[in-house]
Structure formats: C-alpha cells, structure tokens
Amino acid sequence: MPAIFPRWTNKIPLAIGVVAPLVGAFLIFAVWYWWSPLYTDMGYRPKQPVEYSHALHAGDMGIDCRYCHNTVEVSPHAAVPPTQTCMNCHSQVQTESPRLALVRSSYETGESIPWVRVHLLPDYAFFDHRPHVAAGVGCATCHGRVDNMVVVEQAEPMSMGWCLDCHRNPEPNLRPLDQVTNMNWDGSPEQAAYDATKDLERKRMPSPPVHCSGCHR
Amino acid sequence: MASKERDPLDPVRGRKLLVEGGPSFHDLTEQVCTPVEQPGLAWWLAFLPALGGLSIFGVSLFWLLWRGVGIWGLNNPVDWGWAIVDFVFWVGIGHAGTLISAILFLFRQQWRTAVNRSAEAMTIFAVICALTFPTFHTGRPWVIYWALPLPNQMQMWPNFRSPLLWDVFAVSTYFTVSLLFWYVGLIPDLATMRDRATTKIRRFAYGLFSLGWRGSTRHWQHYEKAYLLLAGLATPLVLSVHTIVSFDFAVSQLPGWHTTIFPPYFVAGAIFSGFAMVLTLLIPIRKWYGLEHIITIKHLENMAKIILLTGSMVGYAYAMEFFIAWYSGNPYESFAFVNRAFGPYAWAYWIMISCNVITPQLVWFKKIRRSPVALFVLSIFVNIGMWFERFVITVTSLSRDFLPSSWDYYSATIWDVGMLVGSFGLFFTLFCLFIRYLPMIALAEIKAVMPAANPHPPGDDH
Numbered sequence: 001m002p003a004i005f006p007r008w009t010n011k012i013p014l015a016i017g018v019v020a021p022l023v024g025a026f027l028i029f030a031v032w033y034w035w036s037p038l039y040t041d042m043g044y045r046p047k048q049p050v051e052y053s054h055a056l057h058a059g060d061m062g063i064d065c066r067y068c069h070n071t072v073e074v075s076p077h078a079a080v081p082p083t084q085t086c087m088n089c090h091s092q093v094q095t096e097s098p099r100l101a102l103v104r105s106s107y108e109t110g111e112s113i114p115w116v117r118v119h120l121l122p123d124y125a126f127f128d129h130r131p132h133v134a135a136g137v138g139c140a141t142c143h144g145r146v147d148n149m150v151v152v153e154q155a156e157p158m159s160m161g162w163c164l165d166c167h168r169n170p171e172p173n174l175r176p177l178d179q180v181t182n183m184n185w186d187g188s189p190e191q192a193a194y195d196a197t198k199d200l201e202r203k204r205m206p207s208p209p210v211h212c213s214g215c216h217r
Numbered sequence: 218m219a220s221k222e223r224d225p226l227d228p229v230r231g232r233k234l235l236v237e238g239g240p241s242f243h244d245l246t247e248q249v250c251t252p253v254e255q256p257g258l259a260w261w262l263a264f265l266p267a268l269g270g271l272s273i274f275g276v277s278l279f280w281l282l283w284r285g286v287g288i289w290g291l292n293n294p295v296d297w298g299w300a301i302v303d304f305v306f307w308v309g310i311g312h313a314g315t316l317i318s319a320i321l322f323l324f325r326q327q328w329r330t331a332v333n334r335s336a337e338a339m340t341i342f343a344v345i346c347a348l349t350f351p352t353f354h355t356g357r358p359w360v361i362y363w364a365l366p367l368p369n370q371m372q373m374w375p376n377f378r379s380p381l382l383w384d385v386f387a388v389s390t391y392f393t394v395s396l397l398f399w400y401v402g403l404i405p406d407l408a409t410m411r412d413r414a415t416t417k418i419r420r421f422a423y424g425l426f427s428l429g430w431r432g433s434t435r436h437w438q439h440y441e442k443a444y445l446l447l448a449g450l451a452t453p454l455v456l457s458v459h460t461i462v463s464f465d466f467a468v469s470q471l472p473g474w475h476t477t478i479f480p481p482y483f484v485a486g487a488i489f490s491g492f493a494m495v496l497t498l499l500i501p502i503r504k505w506y507g508l509e510h511i512i513t514i515k516h517l518e519n520m521a522k523i524i525l526l527t528g529s530m531v532g533y534a535y536a537m538e539f540f541i542a543w544y545s546g547n548p549y550e551s552f553a554f555v556n557r558a559f560g561p562y563a564w565a566y567w568i569m570i571s572c573n574v575i576t577p578q579l580v581w582f583k584k585i586r587r588s589p590v591a592l593f594v595l596s597i598f599v600n601i602g603m604w605f606e607r608f609v610i611t612v613t614s615l616s617r618d619f620l621p622s623s624w625d626y627y628s629a630t631i632w633d634v635g636m637l638v639g640s641f642g643l644f645f646t647l648f649c650l651f652i653r654y655l656p657m658i659a660l661a662e663i664k665a666v667m668p669a670a671n672p673h674p675p676g677d678d679h
Contacts, residue, residue, distance in 0.1 A: 004411070004424040036370045160371035 037159040045153035046116040050102050058183070059147035065139050065181040072139075076128040080115055083107045118152050119143070125160075126217045135206035136174045136196070137166075140183050147183040163215070167208040171196055174206070224515050227668055235328055235666050237510040242664050245511075249658045250413055252506050256653055259505045264649040270642015277635035278353065286356050288632045295615040295627035300354035301465070302607040303637050306490070307347035307644075308388060308462055309483075309603060311395070312455060313491025314340025318398055319451035322444075328519055330662040331512045334406075335502070335651075336495050337399040342647040343494070344392045346640040351384075353636075380464035387461040391454050398447045404430050404440065405661035459487040466610060473553035473614035476541065482534035486603060489527035489577070492520050493599035498648065500593040502657070511658055514587050521586040524599065528577025531606075535574065549619060557613045561626055565609050572602020 033039055057063050065072070068085055072078035083106040090100055106113045121127050132142075140146065144155025156162060166173050174196040179185050197205060209215070224233040240248065252260070280288060291298045314336040321329040352358045364385045366374055375382045408430035411423035430436060463483035466474040496517065503512040542554040557566050576598045585591045617624050651657065664670055 004420050005429075010429075032368075038370070157370070160373065161369070164372045 037157040041154055042157045043153055045151050048116055049114050051099055053150045054146045054152055055148055055150045072129045073133050078129050118154055125215050133180055136177045138175050138180050138185055141173050167210050170206055170208055177201055233515050237513055249656045249660050267642055267645035267649050271646045273635050274639025274642050277632055277639050290629040290633055292625050292627055294623050294625050297611050299629050299633040300350045302611050304347050304350040305462055305607040306604045307343045309487035309490045310494045311340040311343040312487035313495050315451050315455045316488055319448045322448045327666040328516055330659050330666050331516050334659040335657050338651045340395050342644050346644050380468045383461045387458045391458045394451050398451055401443050406656045456484055459483045471614050472549040478534055485527045485530035489531055490603035492524050493596040496592050496596035500589045517592055518586050521580045521592055525577050525580040532574040556617050562613045565605050569602050569605040569609050572598045
C-alpha cells in the first residue's frame with residue numbers, strides 16, 4: 001500500500017513541539033503588552049483646539065490646579081473651566097494673541113471651546129475625585145507632572161490593576177492634605193520624612209474599597 | 218441442561234459469551250465498519266430531527282444573546298432555574314461513560330468493550346451540552362474566560378472559595394480526560410478505517426487521526442500503557458466531578474441544599490441517569506444496525522443491574538434526606554422537605570419519586586431486565602425522573618427560602634424549553650455524526666475478548 005503521507009510529515013510533531021510553545025509565548029506577550037492600557041491608553045496626547053500649555057500656566061506661573069479645576073474638592077468631576085475663567089486674565093493679557101482667537105470668540109458667542117478629553121474612565125467604573133483629594137492623594141499621583149506638559153497627555157495606564165495597586169496599599173501615595181496640588185512633592189525631602197499614619201491633620205486613614213461594587217456600582 | 222433462557226458460554230473462559238453467533242474477526246470488522254462507510258436511510262431519519270433540534274438550540278441562543286437572560290423564567294428568589302437544572306442533568310449523564318471506560322476497565326469487566334466507545338462519546342457530547350448552560354447563564358459568554366484564573370491587568374481573579382469555580386476546574390478536567398481517553402481508544406480503530414478507506418479524503422482524515430498507527434508490538438505496548446494510565450486518571454473523576462457539582466448546592470446554606478449527603482447522592486444519581494441514557498441510545502442502535510450479537514441481552518442486563526443499584530441508592534438518599542430533616546429538629550430543614558413533597562412543586566416531586574424510586578425496582582424482574590423494549594421505556598422514565606430531581610432540588614429550595622416575603626413561584630418560559638430541547642438536538646446531532654464517521658464499537662478491544670483471540674483454544678494441548 002502506498003504511503004498516504006510523504007516522509008517529511010514525520011517531522012510535523014517535532015515542529016509542533018518547537019513552534020507551539022513559541023506561538024503560545026508570543027500570544028501571551030501580545031495580550032499582555034498590546035492589550036494593556038499601558039500600551040493602548042498611556043501617552044494619549046490629543047491635539048487641543050487651543051494650544052494651552054499647562055507647563056506655562058501651572059509650571060512657570062505656578063497657578064494652583066484648583067484655580068481652573070475648581071470643583072475637584074466638592075464634586076466627583078474636576079471641572080474643565082469655562083471660557084470665562086480664561087478671560088479672567090486674558091481680558092488683560094495677550095488680548096491680541098492670534099493663538100487665543102478661539103477663546104475670545106467663545107467668550108463672545110458663549111459657545112464652549114471643544115476641549116478634547118484626555119482622561120476617560122469607562123462608564124462602568126464609578127470614580128469620584130472628592131474622596132481621593134480628601135485622603136491626600138496628589139493630583140500628580142494620577143495625572144503626572146502636568147506642570148511640565150506643554151500638551152497634556154495621559155501619564156498613567158488608569159487600568160483596573162493600576163487603581164487596585166493603590167487601593168490595596170494607599171499609604172505610599174498619601175501626602176499632607178495641604179500638599180495635594182503640589183507638583184514637586186514626589187521625590188522631595190518632605191515626602192521622605194512624611195508618615196501618613198502620624199499626621200495629626202488626618203482624622204483617620206483612608207480605607208479604599210477593593211470589592212467589585214466599590215467602583216462598579 | 219441449558220434452557221432457552223441461558224446465555225451461550227465462552228468455551229475458553231467458561232463465562233457468558235461476549236460476542237454471540239461466533240463471527241470471525243473479519244465479520245466483526247465488516248459489521249462495525251459498514252454503517253460508517255455506507256450509511257443507510259435510518260441514519261438520516263435520526264440525523265434530520267436531531268438537526269431540527271439543533272436549530273431550536275441556535276434560535277434560542279441567538280435570542281438569548283440578543284435579549285439577555287431575562288427571556289428565561291428566572292425571578293428574584295429563583296435565579297438559577299432551568300440553566301443549572303439542565304447543566305447538572307447533562308453532566309450527570311456523562312458519568313456512565315467514564316464509569317464504563319475507567320472503572321470497569323480497571324476491574325477487568327470485559328463486557329464493557331461492547332459499549333464503551335459509544336458511552337464515552339455520549340459522555341463527551343453530554344459534557345458539551347452541559348457546558349453551554351453555565352456559559353450562557355453568565356449573561357456575558359464572550360468573557361467566559363474570566364472564569365479561569367488568568368493573570369490580567371484588571372488584577373481580577375475568580376473567587377477560589379466558590380464551588381462554582383471548582384466546578385470550572387472539575388468539569389474541564391473531566392472533559393479533557395474523557396476526550397483523551399476516547400481518542401486514545403479510537404486510534405487502532407481509526408487505523409482500521411484508514412486501511413479500509415476507498416476515497417482520498419477518508420484516507421487522509423483517518424490517516425491523520427490514527428497518528429501513523431501500524432499495529433506493531435511496540436505500538437500496542439505504548440497503547441496499553443497509555444490506556445491504563447488514563448483509566449487510572451479518569452477513575453477518581455467519576456467520583457469527583459459530580460461531588461463538586463453537588464458542592465454548588467451543598468456549600469451554600471440554603472435548607473434542602475446544605476446537606477452532607479449531597480456528594481454520594483449526586484454521584485449515584487449521575488451514574489443512574491448516565492446508564493439510563495446509554496440504554497436509551499444503544500437499544501435502538503443495536504436494533505437498527507444489527508449489533509444485537511455484540512451488544513447482547515446480557516450487556517443490557519448488566520447495565521440494568523447498575524441502574525437498579527444506583528436507583529436504589531438514590532431512593533435511599535431521598536428517604537434519608539427526609540429522615541434527617543425530621544431528626545435534626547431544624548425547623549427550616551423540615552419545612553424545606555415538607556414543602557418539597559406537599560408544597561407548590563409537589564407535582565414535580567412526585568414525578569421524580571415515581572420515575573426514580575419506583576421504576577428501577579422493576580429491574581428485579583428478570584423478564585423486564587432482559588427485554589429491550591421494557592428497558593428502553595424504563596430508561597426514558599429514569600431520564601425524565603433525573604431531570605426532575607435536579608429541578609426539585611434547585612427550584613423548591615430557592616423559591617421558598619428563609620424569608621417568606623421573598624418567596625415566589627418560578628415557571629419556565631418557552632425559551633427555557635427551547636434551550637433544553639435544543640440541547641437534546643445538539644446532543645443527538647453530535648451522536649449521529651459520531652456513528653456516521655467513527656466505528657461505534659471498540660473493534661480492537663472487542664476482538665481481544667473473543668474466544669478466537671485466545672492462543673490456547675479448547676482442545677489445545679499446550
């Protein structure tokens with residue numbers, strides 16, 4: 001009886017034995033790396049309608065985060081400021097700058113500037129800024145050194161695992177309640193000396209939820 | 218001397234002959250392989266209704282995915298409903314295959330060779346049917362892999378303290394080992410099919426799956442060893458899988474579920490229902506395919522005896538549950554059982570009792586256990602009874618738990634029925650494809666238990 005399969009097919013099991021682990025390892029790597037928000041979301045840097053520089057305003061001029069994002073302590077959402085907030089200064093300074101034309105026209109017409117949202121959590125994740133700010137988690141802890149960003153980008157993966165890392169062990173990310181908006185806190189000698197458990201300003205240590213319905217309500 | 222009732226004896230072993238009519242090895246090969254090579258009209262008559270059932274399954278699943286599990290009759294206290302009933306029903310059916318293939322093999326019960334191939338196929342198809350129910354009951358089957366402990370950026374793990382997760386491991390292990398066992402047993406027969414194949418496609422397909430089997434002594438040596446090892450691996454699974462399925466109930470604290478009798482009671486019930494399904498399948502098949510001399514009356518009788526044994530164990534468990542409910546003095550437990558027998562689901566309870574407790578006792582009569590028709594009818598009743606057992610356990614306890622204010626009556630919708638009927642469609646479709654493309658009798662094994670396989674036949678002086 002003639003052979004059904006040619007001789008080289010004898011090598012198939014060996015080839016499978018060699019190739020299959022490699023393919024498996026590659027698939028694991030592919031999902032682990034390319035599927036992760038670390039790859040898909042981190043570094044997202046959309047072009048904004050107005051070339052607003054946080055590096056200039058928050059960094060060089062040292063405007064406090066809360067001057068513009070004023071609802072962060074009292075609302076789940078840290079507000080993107082209305083054009084009126086810009087005009088508090090820009091009715092006096094740089095009034096003729098062509099780069100601010102959209103701001104001025106927005107002020108005149110009442111039409112909002114179409115800012116592009118950078119940090120967007122899924123709808124099924126419930127997030128509230130208030131308890132985070134109240135616990136003394138710094139702005140820079142999640143948003144990065146915005147004071148150095150000419151164009152704002154997402155500095156952290158904002159994946160569920162990333163949230164849980166802090167929820168399971170919040171202490172390293174806590175700072176005195178009056179240092180929340182301090183962009184220079186991390187790596188400072190004050191941070192090295194700070195112990196949240198001995199901070200008399202704190203009434204209690206935060207106990208962030210790690211169960212499903214803590215964030216998925 | 219030998220009356221007409223007596224089975225013919227094997228001249229070598231002095232025991233009942235396993236293959237009657239004294240066919241030669243070649244006759245046997247012809248009888249088993251011909252239906253695969255030249256399917257008759259009977260196959261289509263079975264396959265087309267099965268396909269119809271499968272399409273019901275498809276429609277039910279489509280509508281389920283489109284609308285969500287709300288199309289089922291689930292309500293607030295009864296959030297498990299038919300999905301878990303059908304799951305346990307199908308997993309239970311699978312147990313006969315593993316028992317026949319593993320435990321009877323280790324105990325050298327040679328009659329298993331006539332039925333093991335189809336019983337193992339039945340196991341695999343039943344587990345496939347079973348797995349669809351929890352998969353779709355999750356509501357989001359596209360993320361069913363979340364049930365596996367895979368590292369992920371969400372740092373989300375299944376709950377290792379939940380018996381539902383143990384179930385994932387138990388049933389998937391069971392499926393894997395059953396499939397391997399079945400496949401390893403198939404290899405020599407696939408080689409037979411390959412060598413008989415007349416078309417190129419058949420030769421290629423059977424050739425591929427027979428893995429280059431040439432029947433050399435070395436092949437047989439490896440084969441026997443692998444088969445023995447797999448039998449050893451599969452044996453604990455016969456007991457463990459339904460034990461863990463019973464934990465789904467027993468580990469909760471609901472009256473009627475939270476009982477230590479559940480694991481053995483579930484295992485006995487599973488084997489009971491599994492053998493009933495083997496009879497349901499094999500009695501018509503042996504008739505249609507003329508295999509009555511291979512799957513003999515003696516085989517049916519043996520299986521009927523196992524049904525009698527396990528059915529009596531199940532009956533004992535029913536009685537013991539009631540006894541403990543009274544003896545424990547626990548009012549909730551007592552209520553749960555009185556409610557089962559006399560509450561709103563009493564109709565289901567008494568269907569279960571009459572099918573599962575009374576029916577198997579008929580097997581005491583030799584006339585009944587040697588009559589294929591009687592056994593077929595009986596096996597249908599057992600199938601019905603065992604489905605109702607899972608229904609009674611699931612629904613009566615859930616619908617009336619500790620808080621009367623949350624009590625509610627559960628009834629299934631047309632889509633629950635569609636899923637159950639459809640799962641039978643899936644099961645029979647797979648089974649029809651099996652008898653269409655694979656030898657349904659383990660040829661290599663059965664030849665080894667025929668008198669002709671003995672190197673020292675009677676009259677031989679060596």
